[in-house]
Each structure stands twice: as C-alpha cells, then as structure tokens.
Amino acid sequence: MNIRHNIELQPYNSFRTKAVARLFAEPESGTELSGILRNFPQERKLILGAGYNIFFTKDFDGLIIRPAMKGITIVKETDRGVELEAAAAEEWDALVEYCVAKGYAGLENLSLIPGSVGASPVQNIGAYGTEVKDVITRVRAVDMETGEVRAFNGEACAFAYRDSIFKRTGRYLITSVTFALDKSFVYKEKYVDLSRELQGIASPTLMQVREAIIRIRTRKLPDPVKLPNAGSFFKNPVLSREETERLQVILPDLPVYNLGGERFKTSAAFLIEKAGYKGKRKGMVGVYEKHSLIIVNYGTENGEEISDFMKEIQQSVMQQFAVALQPEVWIY
Ligand SMILES: Cc1cc2nc3c(=O)[nH]c(=O)nc-3n(C[C@H](O)[C@H](O)[C@H](O)COP(=O)(O)OP(=O)(O)OC[C@H]3O[C@@H](n4cnc5c(N)ncnc54)[C@H](O)[C@@H]3O)c2cc1C
Numbered sequence: 645m646n647i648r649h650n651i652e653l654q655p656y657n658s659f660r661t662k663a664v665a666r667l668f669a670e671p672e673s674g675t676e677l678s679g680i681l682r683n684f685p686q687e688r689k690l691i692l693g694a695g696y697n698i699f700f701t702k703d704f705d706g707l708i709i710r711p712a713m714k715g716i717t718i719v720k721e722t723d724r725g726v727e728l729e730a731a732a733a734e735e736w737d738a739l740v741e742y743c744v745a746k747g748y749a750g751l752e753n754l755s756l757i758p759g760s761v762g763a764s765p766v767q768n769i770g771a772y773g774t775e776v777k778d779v780i781t782r783v784r785a786v787d788m789e790t791g792e793v794r795a796f797n798g799e800a801c802a803f804a805y806r807d808s809i810f811k812r813t814g815r816y817l818i819t820s821v822t823f824a825l826d827k828s829f830v831y832k833e834k835y836v837d838l839s840r841e842l843q844g845i846a847s848p849t850l851m852q853v854r855e856a857i858i859r860i861r862t863r864k865l866p867d868p869v870k871l872p873n874a875g876s877f878f879k880n881p882v883l884s885r886e887e888t889e890r891l892q893v894i895l896p897d898l899p900v901y902n903l904g905g906e907r908f909k910t911s912a913a914f915l916i917e918k919a920g921y922k923g924k925r926k927g928m929v930g931v932y933e934k935h936s937l938i939i940v941n942y943g944t945e946n947g948e949e950i951s952d953f954m955k956e957i958q959q960s961v962m963q964q965f966a967v968a969l970q971p972e973v974w975i976y
Contacts (some may be wrong), residue, residue: 646670647680653704654945656695658758658868661947663700663976665690667707672714674786674793675820680709681791689788690976693763694735697874698974701947709788711762716742727781729822732762736769743928744850748825750779753834754856758868758875762818766804766810767972772857773834779823785816805909806879806972822972867931872941873932878912878969891965898932910929912969913937919960927966929953951975 651668654660668686673676692698711732716739720727726748730739736759740751753774754764756923763769764776767785780803783796794816802809817960831848833839838912841856842848848856866873883891888908892898893917901909913936916922923933928944930953939950958969 647707647780651708652888653695653700653708654868656692656710657699657874658694658696658872659699659874659941659947659950660872660945661699661701661786661941661950662945663703665704665706665708668710670712671712673711674713677709677711677817677819678791679788681786681788686823691762691788692815693732696868697763697767697972698976699874699947700976701951702714702936702976704976711760711817711818719822725824725826725884726852727822727824729782729820730761731820732760732818734761735759736761740854743823743825744854745893747827747829747850748824749827749829750823750825751776752853753857754770755854761821762798764819765801765803765808765881766959767806767823768808775803777801778863779822781824782822782824783810784820785810785818787860788815788817796976805882811898827908863937865938866935866938871932873938874973876912876935876937876972877939880909880912880918881915881967881969883910883967887967891903891967894965910967914970915961915965916957919957919964921957921960926953926956929973931957932975947975 651665652666653663654871671680679921684707690704690708692708711715713731714733715731716734718726719729738758739761740755742877743751753772754769754776755757757769757771765780775910780798783801785792785794837860841860845852880916885906888900892894899911899914903909916936921931922936924931926943927949929950930940930942932938932940961967
C-alpha cells in the first residue's frame with residue numbers, strides 16, 4: 645500500500661489551484677483499496693478522478709484517494725450489441741474513441757468530455773442530447789464507510805440531471821462502469837447544432853458524429869491545458885411555471901425547455917450574459933468570452949479568487965433575476 649504525504653494538488657485539478665493533501669493514495673486494485681480503507685477508518689476522505697470538475701480553495705486535511713484501476717473488458721456480446729466494463733481510471737474520451745472505432749454506438753455524443761470513466765456516473769455527464777445514464781447498466785463501487793463492495797443497476801444509481809446517488813452521498817468509490825452499446829447505428833437528431841455540423845452527410849457514421857462533436861467543442865470550449873477551467877461552472881436552473889413566466893416578462897428571449905409537468909429548464913449562460921458577465925475579467929479570473937458558463941483562470945493559484953468571482957456572479961444573477969445559480973463544479 646503506497647500512501648504519500650503532503651502532496652501538492654495543483655497538477656491534479658484543471659483549474660490549477662494550489663493546495664496540499666496531507667495523505668494521498670492511488671490504489672490500482674480493489675484489494676489495495678480495501679487495505680487503505682481498513683487502515684484509515686477515521687480519516688476524512690475525498691475521491692479524485694482526473695480533476696476536471698473540482699478545485700481547491702484550501703489544503704485538504706485528510707486522505708485523497710485517486711483510483712488507478714485500469715482495463716476495458718467485454719462482459720457480454722450478441723449479434724446486436726455488447727456490454728463493456730471499463731475500470732475507473734480509464735480516460736473517458738479514450739473509451740469513447742475505442743467504442744467508436746469498434747462500431748459500438750451509444751457514447752459518441754459524449755466525445756471529448758474530459759475526465760475519467762469512474763467520474764462519469766457521478767454527475768451523469770451529458771452533452772448533445774445524451775446523458776451517460778442512457779447506456780449505463782451497472783456501476784461497481786466500494787462503500788467507503790463500511791468497506792462493502794456493491795453493484796448498482798441503472799435504477800439504483802438514481803440518475804437525474806447532473807446528479808446521481810454517488811454525487812448526493814459522496815460515500816461510494818466507483819471502481820468500474822458497465823455500458824450497453826449497440827452494434828448498429830442510425831443517426832437521429834437530438835441536438836440542432838450537431839445536425840447543422842453534419843449537414844450534407846446523408847447518413848452520418850459513428851466516426852463522422854464523433855468528429856463533428858470534436859470540431860464543435862474545440863471551436864467553442866477553452867482547452868484546460870492552455871486556459872485552466874473546469875467546464876460549465878453552473879448547472880442550468882430548473883424553474884417553476886410561475887418563476888419562468890415572471891422571468892419572461894423581463895427577458896422575453898429567455899431560452900426555456902419544458903421538462904414535463906410544471907418544471908422548466910433555462911440557460912445559466914444566458915442569465916450570466918444578461919447580467920453583464922460574458923467575457924468579463926476580474927484580476928486573474930474571468931468568464932470565457934465565447935461561452936458564459938465557463939469561468940477561466942488567467943493565472944491565479946489561489947482557489948479563493950475563483951470562488952469569490954463565482955459568488956459575485958451568483959449575487960448579480962440573484963439581484964437582477966431572482967434566480968439562484970448552483971455550481972456544477974466541486975469546490976473544496
Ligand atoms: C473543458 C471542459 C468541458 C467539459 N464538458 C462537459 C460536458 O460537456 N458535460 C459534462 O457533463 N461535463 C463536462 N465537463 C465536466 C467534467 O468533464 C466531468 O464532470 C467529468 O466527469 C470529470 O471527470 P474527472 O475524472 O475529472 O472527475 P473529478 O473532477 O476528479 O471529480 C468530479 C467528482 O466526481 C467524484 N469522483 C471522481 N472519480 C470518482 C470515482 N471513481 N468514484 C466516485 N466518485 C468519483 C469526485 O469526488 C468529484 O466529486 C467538462 C469539463 C471541462 C474542463
């Protein structure tokens with residue numbers, strides 16, 4: 645069991661903020677993980693994947709566990725599809741690339757999302773009309789409080805928009821995820837931007853869909869290596885009918901998506917832009933000029949500078965539109 649002490653976390657989070665973890669472990673197997681949990685029962689713990697959705701405002705006085713289990717296995721195969729199990733530390737987009745190259749359909753719309761396989765169910769990653777819950781059949785995890793090994797089916801994961809049981813409880817360390825993928829593929833429009841990018845192609849292949857998404861994302865999103873960021877900083881707010889109608893009076897062009905019943909999702913990026921924050925910079929932090937949902941770091945190592953800027957945006961949107969923006973990013 646390899647436990648390291650006083651580890652600088654700057655290389656382990658895509659915002660590149662500085663903080664020190666008192667204890668740090670990278671278990672490569674379930675057995676190694678169980679040993680760590682047995683040896684540090686009382687220690688405060690935090691699971692870290694590839695660090696694209698998390699940043700630190702202070703040192704972490706506890707144990708950071710960064711799963712290092714690798715491997716992709718076909719667990720079931722028929723003429724129509726495959727069930728494929730991928731270990732937590734596999735890189736997400738490498739898995740998508742592998743599946744697309746093999747002709748397995750289901751993950752292609754989630755191309756180029758940065759991060760690890762193990763983190764994908766936590767916030768039920770989504771893009772271009774697809775959420776990862778659509779193809780997950782099983783999540784294997786270890787309960788960090790009891791050491792028990794558990795398998796969750798799709799229903800037990802309690803997936804919702806950018807949410808799951810794993811996110812709500814924070815107590816399960818995911819060791820692998822199983823996906824059900826199809827061997828046949830017919831492109832169906834789920835997202836207008838994507839169809840526009842594919843215009844002129846009669847029946848797009850899996851690879852053409854992946855390449856189109858990579859082109860759109862590369863144009864639109866800042867590369868975290870060149871301009872540190874954590875992707876969408878806030879969740880899109882879900883409002884009641886009354887709140888939506890009130891807002892449409894002051895913002896007639898407010899984008900609204902009916903989730904069914906009396907719940908309406910609107911665009912956090914739109915509200916941030918209308919609050920005057922698109923492209924706005926304060927010190928070493930700012931809102932990306934091409935995408936108002938993304939906060940970028942122009943050079944600070946201090947996570948508090950980012951969280952202060954986040955609070956300023958939240959207050960401004962609250963004052964102007966009476967909407968509470970919730971962060972999608974984890975802040976420690
Ligand atoms: C440029 C950019 C674009 C992005 N685009 C999208 C997008 O289109 N859609 C989208 O949904 N997200 C997007 N994101 C967010 C991010 O890619 C996802 O949240 C991704 O799943 C993070 O993976 P990670 O391994 O880096 O997780 P981390 O940031 O390391 O961790 C995120 C959370 O998951 C927990 N966690 C990590 N691994 C495990 C595990 N094995 N078991 C249990 N808990 C774990 C952590 O404790 C933490 O709470 C984007 C981020 C960036 C920087």
